Amino acid sequence: MGGMTNVEMGAMVDIIGGVESQLLHVHKNRCVLVRHRHGRCLRCAEVCTTGAIALTDDGITVSPQLCIGCGTCATACPTGCLEAANPTDEELFGQVEASVRESGGLAVVACSAARAAIAQAAGSPNADTGTAWTADGVPAVPVECLGRADESLVVQATAQGAARLVLVSSNCAACAHHAGGTLCAEACACAAALLEAVGATSPVERMGAEEALAAFSWAAADATAPQTDGVLDPAAHEAGPAASPTARTAPSAASLTRRDPRVRTAVRRSVPKSKFAHVQADGTLPHFVPERRLRLFNSLKAMGSPERGPVRTRLWGAVSINTDLCRSCRICTVFCPTGALSRFDTADGSFGADFRPTLCVQCRLCETVCLEGAITVSDEVSTDEFLRGTKRRFTMPPLEWNPNGPTSIPTRMARLFKTNVVQDPQVTLNENEVAKLREYAARRDEERRCARKAAEERDR
Numbered sequence: 001m002g003g004m005t006n007v008e009m010g011a012m013v014d015i016i017g018g019v020e021s022q023l024l025h026v027h028k029n030r031c032v033l034v035r036h037r038h039g040r041c042l043r044c045a046e047v048c049t050t051g052a053i054a055l056t057d058d059g060i061t062v063s064p065q066l067c068i069g070c071g072t073c074a075t076a077c078p079t080g081c082l083e084a085a086n087p088t089d090e091e092l093f094g095q096v097e098a099s100v101r102e103s104g105g106l107a108v109v110a111c112s113a114a115r116a117a118i119a120q121a122a123g124s125p126n127a128d129t130g131t132a133w134t135a136d137g138v139p140a141v142p143v144e145c146l147g148r149a150d151e152s153l154v155v156q157a158t159a160q161g162a163a164r165l166v167l168v169s170s171n172c173a174a175c176a177h178h179a180g181g182t183l184c185a186e187a188c189a190c191a192a193a194l195l196e197a198v199g200a201t202s203p204v205e206r207m208g209a210e211e212a213l214a215a216f217s218w219a220a221a222d223a224t225a226p227q228t229d230g231v232l233d234p235a236a237h238e239a240g241p242a243a244s245p246t247a248r249t250a251p252s253a254a255s256l257t258r259r260d261p262r263v264r265t266a267v268r269r270s271v272p273k274s275k276f277a278h279v280q281a282d283g284t285l286p287h288f289v290p291e292r293r294l295r296l297f298n299s300l301k302a303m304g305s306p307e308r309g310p311v312r313t314r315l316w317g318a319v320s321i322n323t324d325l326c327r328s329c330r331i332c333t334v335f336c337p338t339g340a341l342s343r344f345d346t347a348d349g350s351f352g353a354d355f356r357p358t359l360c361v362q363c364r365l366c367e368t369v370c371l372e373g374a375i376t377v378s379d380e381v382s383t384d385e386f387l388r389g390t391k392r393r394f395t396m397p398p399l400e401w402n403p404n405g406p407t408s409i410p411t412r413m414a415r416l417f418k419t420n421v422v423q424d425p426q427v428t429l430n431e432n433e434v435a436k437l438r439e440y441a442a443r444r445d446e447e448r449r450c451a452r453k454a455a456e457e458r459d460r
Contacts (some may be wrong), residue, residue: 147180
């Protein structure tokens with residue numbers, strides 16, 4: 001690439017907003033590259049196979065008319081900036097929940113290519129018109145691509161009593177949208193690890209269209225039967241899982257979204273109200289929690305306590321701050337999208353950052369914006385810490401100068417010009433105080449050099 005890209009020039013807020021359509025909803029202020037133009041997240045462009053979101057020499061380009069509504073980009077997006085609308089999460093999760101409840105534990109999700117193959121095998125004249133199908137009498141939940149199925153769908157279905165969650169596709173390897181099948185496999189593997197951590201078994205079964213044709217009796221759905229279109233029948237929903245042949249008591253989709261308030265309230269710590277629309281009073285950007293994260297958290301909580309240690313996942317990370325390298329600027333807390341990294345200040349003058357794994361979405365923005373490379377994010381995390389809402393505290397070394405104080409500019413000038421005698425029209429500085437600040441800054445620079453050298457030697 002030559003020169004600066006449109007992302008590096010800060011244009012992402014307008015770019016990503018341009019992909020909004022009836023098939024895809026955009027929360028543009030959640031985008032990692034909107035929050036900081038030097039973020040490294042390009043996951044949506046990496047998985048989009050139609051060119052609706054594409055990476056070019058000039059940066060990111062969007063063409064909403066090319067979007068097919070597969071939702072793979074929404075599955076890949078760590079912050080929930082992109083939200084699938086074909087169907088919406090409420091509709092998709094609702095259809096799966098209804099299937100599990102009414103069938104006694106079976107739900108079938110089929111991509112468009114698989115449904116077309118099934119229709120063709122059945123000799124249906126409507127192979128390409130989106131005919132609804134049933135598998136052994138269970139309505140097959142339609143999606144454009146299995147890239148739409150993420151960990152929250154699998155885990156929530158398990159919490160609601162699914163014994164079998166059958167995901168039917170055509171030949172993903174030969175499909176033009178194979179990236180969706182690959183991401184689906186990754187999400188299913190991650191969901192299986194999370195379920196194993198709480199003593200549960202993943203109900204997912206991947207089937208090709210030919211295998212599914214042999215495994216189930218397929219029939220076109222009765223056009224006269226009431227269609228939910230993802231909205232559950234109020235009477236059936238009110239009856240709840242007790243009316244279902246499913247043995248276990250399963251929470252509803254609504255309760256799994258809202259039941260446990262800890263994820264929601266974790267970002268609502270006592271932050272004073274700001275007079276600015278886009279910045280909070282403590283100087284950090286506004287926080288949010290993706291709805292899928294709420295579903296995942298509450299579903300795992302509904303199934304019990306963790307039974308095993310760390311798991312590898314793409315969903316949240318374990319943040320570590322090397323305080324020997326840290327400059328104590330706390331810029332990481334400014335850009336963290338969910339408040340997983342937040343500031344603390346104590347009465348005795350100590351300060352730093354708190355990290356809550358429960359809120360981390362592994363966007364790695366903190367790792368990217370740290371000027372000293374003091375932050376690392378691991379994809380191996382403790383399920384126990386995640387579910388218990390554990391907080392890690394990183395106490396940072398004293399600041400080398402106070403960026404918010406009246407002496408911030410002259411003390412920085414003293415360091416730049418290597419002198420203890422710098423005057424400011426509004427502030428008279430004590431020469432001895434400036435000398436102490438310069439001495440401390442020089443010592444911290446040397447400590448950082450030594451810490452960085454030691455880290456490089458360990459990595460060899």
